[in-house]
Amino acid sequence: MDILVVLEDNRGSLHRMSKEAIAGAQKMGGSISALAIGVNADAMAGELSDVDITEVITINHDFVSSYNADGYSDVVSQVIKSESPKTIVAGHSYQTRDFMPRVSAKLDIPFIPDIISMDDGIVKQVLNAKLNALVTTSADQVILSFQSATFSEEAMVTGSCLTRSIEVNLDSSIVRSEAEEPFQEDAGDVDLESAELIVSIGRGIEKEENIQIAFDLAKALGAEVSASRPVVDSGWVEPFRQIGSSGQNVSPKLYFSLGISGAIQHVVGMKGSKNIIAINKDPDAPIFEIADYAVVGDVLEIVPKLIEALNN
Amino acid sequence: MKIAVLVKQVPGSETALPILGNHNWIDEEQVSFVMNPPDNFAIEEALLIKERTGDGEVVIVSMGPARVQKVIREGLAKGADRGIHLEEDGQIQTDPLSIAKSISSILMDENFDLVLSGLQSDDTGMGQTGVLIGEMLGMSTGTLAMETDVQDNAIRVKRELESGWFQWVKLPLPASISIQSGLNTPRYPSLRGIMGAKKKEIKVIPPTDHQTDAISQSIDKVFVSQTSKQTEMIEGDADSTVARIIEILKSELKVL
Ligand SMILES: Cc1cc2nc3c(=O)[nH]c(=O)nc-3n(C[C@H](O)[C@H](O)[C@H](O)COP(=O)(O)OP(=O)(O)OC[C@H]3O[C@@H](n4cnc5c(N)ncnc54)[C@H](O)[C@@H]3O)c2cc1C
Ligand SMILES: Nc1ncnc2c1ncn2[C@@H]1O[C@H](COP(=O)(O)O)[C@@H](O)[C@H]1O
Numbered sequence: 001m002d003i004l005v006v007l008e009d010n011r012g013s014l015h016r017m018s019k020e021a022i023a024g025a026q027k028m029g030g031s032i033s034a035l036a037i038g039v040n041a042d043a044m045a046g047e048l049s050d051v052d053i054t055e056v057i058t059i060n061h062d063f064v065s066s067y068n069a070d071g072y073s074d075v076v077s078q079v080i081k082s083e084s085p086k087t088i089v090a091g092h093s094y095q096t097r098d099f100m101p102r103v104s105a106k107l108d109i110p111f112i113p114d115i116i117s118m119d120d121g122i123v124k125q126v127l128n129a130k131l132n133a134l135v136t137t138s139a140d141q142v143i144l145s146f147q148s149a150t151f152s153e154e155a156m157v158t159g160s161c162l163t164r165s166i167e168v169n170l171d172s173s174i175v176r177s178e179a180e181e182p183f184q185e186d187a188g189d190v191d192l193e194s195a196e197l198i199v200s201i202g203r204g205i206e207k208e209e210n211i212q213i214a215f216d217l218a219k220a221l222g223a224e225v226s227a228s229r230p231v232v233d234s235g236w237v238e239p240f241r242q243i244g245s246s247g248q249n250v251s252p253k254l255y256f257s258l259g260i261s262g263a264i265q266h267v268v269g270m271k272g273s274k275n276i277i278a279i280n281k282d283p284d285a286p287i288f289e290i291a292d293y294a295v296v297g298d299v300l301e302i303v304p305k306l307i308e309a310l311n312n
Numbered sequence: 313m314k315i316a317v318l319v320k321q322v323p324g325s326e327t328a329l330p331i332l333g334n335h336n337w338i339d340e341e342q343v344s345f346v347m348n349p350p351d352n353f354a355i356e357e358a359l360l361i362k363e364r365t366g367d368g369e370v371v372i373v374s375m376g377p378a379r380v381q382k383v384i385r386e387g388l389a390k391g392a393d394r395g396i397h398l399e400e401d402g403q404i405q406t407d408p409l410s411i412a413k414s415i416s417s418i419l420m421d422e423n424f425d426l427v428l429s430g431l432q433s434d435d436t437g438m439g440q441t442g443v444l445i446g447e448m449l450g451m452s453t454g455t456l457a458m459e460t461d462v463q464d465n466a467i468r469v470k471r472e473l474e475s476g477w478f479q480w481v482k483l484p485l486p487a488s489i490s491i492q493s494g495l496n497t498p499r500y501p502s503l504r505g506i507m508g509a510k511k512k513e514i515k516v517i518p519p520t521d522h523q524t525d526a527i528s529q530s531i532d533k534v535f536v537s538q539t540s541k542q543t544e545m546i547e548g549d550a551d552s553t554v555a556r557i558i559e560i561l562k563s564e565l566k567v568l
Contacts, residue, residue: 094474098455101440105447110529113439127329128434134533176452180480233494246472254567275565295546297553305554
C-alpha cells in the first residue's frame with residue numbers, strides 16, 4: 001500500500017474533505033486504501049464503491065463506534081503499523097487536528113498539516129498566510145493533511161473498489177475521555193446565509209468605537225454586517241456574525257471586506273461570494289488574492305467618505 | 313494544580329517579512345515579534361484556573377532564541393509564577409516532533425497536572441505541538457477549547473467543532489489542552505506585576521540539554537504566492553478611490 005486515506009464521518013456521510021483527500025491521493029499516484037472507522041464505516045465505504053482506489057478498509061468496534069481522539073489515534077496507529085503505507089493522508093479538518101498529532105507522536109512519523117499544493121513538493125502557508133513554504137521530510141513515512149479545496153472532489157477518478165473489514169484489539173483502558181452530545185449555540189436573528197450584500201469587519205477597524213462605521217455603510221447599502229473572528233473574540237459584534245471555518249459560510253452577491261487580512265480560516269467562509277471588494281492598507285494582504293476589487297487604503301479614511309457619497 | 317503554559321514568540325501581524333538571501337526563512341533581524349495570540353488566551357485561562365482552584369503554580373515555557381524571554385516576562389508580569397526558557401541557537405526549529413521532544417524532555421520530571429498551549433502558531437502554523445507533547449507525556453489531550461471547568465482529577469472542556477458546533481469532553485488529569493482564541497479576556501499586566509516579574513525565576517536550559525538529534529521535517533524555502541484571479545487594484549487618494557467604488561457598485565455590480 002502506498003497511500004492510506006483516513007476518512008471522516010460527517011454525521012453519517014463522508015466528510016467533503018475526505019473526498020478531496022481521495023482526489024489528492026489519486027493525483028499523487030500509487031496504490032490507495034481508504035480507512036473508514038465507526039458505526040457508519042460501511043456507509044462511507046458505500047459512497048466510495050465507484051471510485052478508483054484499491055479498497056476501503058472498514059473497522060467497527062465499540063470503543064470507536066463514534067469519534068473520540070483516544071480510540072481513533074490508537075486504531076489509526078495500529079492500521080499504519082500493520083499495513084505500512086508510505087504516506088497517510090486526510091483532510092485538514094478539526095477532527096484531524098484533534099487526533100492526528102497523537103498518531104504522529106505514537107509512531108514518530110512527521111505530520112505535515114494544512115498543505116495547499118503537492119505540485120512541486122509539499123507546500124503549506126506560513127506567517128499568517130502571507131508566505132508559502134516548501135516543506136521537506138527525510139522520514140520513510142509521512143502524514144499529510146490537505147487544506148480545504150486544495151483538491152476538488154469532482155476530480156475523484158471513478159472505477160471500482162473493494163471493501164475489507166478488519167478486526168482490531170482495543171483495550172478498554174485506552175478511551176479515557178468522555179464526550180457529550182455535540183450542540184449548536186444561539187444562531188442569532190440575522191440571516192447571513194441568504195443575505196445578498198454583506199459588509200464584513202476585520203481587526204483593521206482597530207477600535208470598538210469604529211464598528212459603527214461598518215453598520216453605517218451596511219445601512220447605506222442595505223447590507224448585513226459580518227465579521228472576522230478577532231472582532232467577535234473582542235466582543236465588538238455578536239458571535240453569530242462570524243464568518244469562517246468556525247463561523248458561517250456565505251456566498252452573497254457582494255462581500256465588502258473592511259480591514260480583513262484574508263486568513264484561510266476566514267476565506268473558507270466567504271470565497272463563494274460572487275463579488276469581493278476588499279479595503280486593506282497592506283497591498284500584500286492575502287485577501288487581495290481572492291478579491292475582485294482590491295482597494296489599498298485606510299478603512300477609517302475611505303469608508304466615512306464612501307458613506308457620505310452614498311447618502312448624497 | 314500545577315499548570316504549564318506553552319508560549320511561542322512569533323512575528324506580529326503588522327510586521328514586514330523580508331525573505332532571507334538563502335530563501336529558507338525570513339530575516340528575523342527586521343521583524344517585530346509578539347506573543348502568539350492564542351497563547352495569550354492560554355495564559356489567561358491558566359491564571360483563572362489557578363485563581364478558581366485557589367492554589368497551584370503557573371509556569372511559562374518557551375523554546376527559542378534569547379528574544380523569547382520577553383514573552384516569558386510578559387506572562388510573569390500577568391501573574392505566572394516562574395518561567396522555563398529552552399534556548400535555541402540561530403534559526404527557529406520548524407520540525408514539530410523535534411520541538412515537542414525537546415519540550416517534553418524538560419516537562420517530564422515536573423509532573424504538571426495541565427499543559428495549556430495555543431491551538432496554532434502564527435508563524436509555522438503546525439497546529440499540533442501541544443497535542444504531541446501531551447501524547448509524549450502520556451496525558452489525555454483535548455483541542456480547540458472554548459471553555460474549561462476543572463473538577464476532581466478531571467477537566468471538562470468545551471471543544472469547538474466545525475461550522476458553529478461545540479461539544480463538552482471530560483478528560484482525566486493530567487491533560488494537555490490546546491486553547492482557541494476568544495475563550496476569555498486576557499488581562500494586561502499591572503505596574504506592580506511588571507515590577508514583580510523582574511524578581512521571578514526564568515530557568516534557562518541550553519540547547520545541549522534538550523535538543524534532540526534527528527530532525528525529520530524542515531522548511532526549505534519560503535516564497536510569495538502567485539495569485540490566479542484577475543484583481544483590479546484601486547490605489548490613490550481617498551476621493552478618487554471613493555468615486556471608483558461608487559462606480560463599481562452602480563455600473564458593474566448594479567447593487568445601488
Ligand atoms: C482553527 C481556527 C479556526 C479559525 N476560525 C476562524 C473563523 O471562523 N473566522 C475568522 O475570521 N477567523 C478564524 N480564525 C482566525 C484566522 O486565522 C485569522 O487570525 C483571522 O481571520 C484574522 O482576522 P482579521 O483579518 O480581522 O485580523 P488580522 O489578521 O489582524 O488582519 C487585520 C488586517 O487589517 C489591515 N488593516 C489594519 N488597519 C487598517 C486600516 N486602518 N485600514 C485598512 N486596513 C487595515 C491589516 O493590514 C490586516 O491585513 C481561525 C483560526 C484557527 C486556527
Ligand atoms: N517553540 C515553542 N515554544 C513554546 N511553545 C511552543 C513552541 N512551538 C509551539 N508551541 C506551542 O504550541 C502551540 C501550537 O504551535 P504549532 O504546533 O506550531 O502550531 C503554540 O501556540 C504554543 O502554545
